[in-house]
Amino acid sequence: EAGVAQSPRYKIIEKRQSVAFWCNPISGHATLYWYQQILGQGPKLLIQFQNNGVVDDSQLPKDRFSAERLKGVDSTLKIQPAKLEDSAVYLCASSKTRQGASTDTQYFGPGTRLTVL
Amino acid sequence: QKEVEQNSGPLSVPEGAIASLNCTYSDRGSQSFFWYRQYSGKSPELIMFIYSNGDKEDGRFTAQLNKASQYVSLLIRDSQPSDSATYLCAVTYNQGGKLIFGQGTELSVKP
Numbered sequence: 001e002a003g004v005a006q007s008p009r010y011k012i013i014e015k016r017q018s019v020a021f022w023c024n025p026i027s028g029h030a031t032l033y034w035y036q037q038i039l040g041q042g043p044k045l046l047i048q049f050q051n052n053g054v055v056d057d058s059q060l061p062k063d064r065f066s067a068e069r070l071k072g073v074d075s076t077l078k079i080q081p082a083k084l085e086d087s088a089v090y091l092c093a094s095s096k097t098r099q100g101a102s103t104d105t106q107y108f109g110p111g112t113r114l115t116v117l
Numbered sequence: 118q119k120e121v122e123q124n125s126g127p128l129s130v131p132e133g134a135i136a137s138l139n140c141t142y143s144d145r146g147s148q149s150f151f152w153y154r155q156y157s158g159k160s161p162e163l164i165m166f167i168y169s170n171g172d173k174e175d176g177r178f179t180a181q182l183n184k185a186s187q188y189v190s191l192l193i194r195d196s197q198p199s200d201s202a203t204y205l206c207a208v209t210y211n212q213g214g215k216l217i218f219g220q221g222t223e224l225s226v227k228p
Contacts, residue, residue, distance in 0.1 A: 031214060042121075042205050042218030043161065056215055091160055095214060104214050108160040 004109030006092050012115045018080035021112045025094030034077050035091040043091055087116045119144045121208050123219035131227050136193040138222050140206030150189045153205040161205055196226045
């Protein structure tokens with residue numbers, strides 16, 4: 001079974017530029033998550049999708065971040081415009097259960113390391 | 118604000134010893150508790166989860182949960198240098214599956 005795929009793996013941009021990250025979850029997984037992990041910290045949830053609907057986006061900075069999951073499979077996370085403090089690893093994860101059970105295992109992709117100069 | 122706290126470490130143990138990693142959480146409504154391992158430059162990988170009070174064992178790993186004290190721990194027996202990594206504690210609060218992570222504890226196992 002193929003794992004969660006993400007691209008690009010690395011991205012370097014200037015502040016105020018825009019950037020987009022792509023995620024392809026494990027086949028058949030209904031729930032998709034985007035996390036931000038700043039160096040030395042644990043991952044922080046940005047947005048959670050169940051199929052193509054948003055379940056939780058309470059910590060997404062909506063003035064600059066947007067995400068979509070068209071057709072309930074692939075997802076794209078965009079930052080526009082980027083700030084220095086957005087430098088982090090952006091992790092995509094997916095889980096199987098449509099109901100999002102509290103014991104449902106989340107599988108993480110390799111992440112995209114973003115550096116904002 | 119739901120919080121998960123871990124000692125950032127680093128925690129250093131000799132090879133073959135027991136490593137003990139601790140985690141506290143602020144919300145008594147917490148339902149499930151996960152331990153992830155993250156090697157430097159890699160993504161988190163699940164070690165195990167626990168949701169009932171007591172101990173749960175999986176190979177060299179034992180998770181311990183005490184809901185009254187709002188405390189969860191991970192014991193690693195016969196620690197190996199390959200166990201050197203950051204260990205992340207995470208908590209879910211509802212059926213939505215959202216994980217709240219601690220900041221992670223760096224473990225170093227010395228040969």
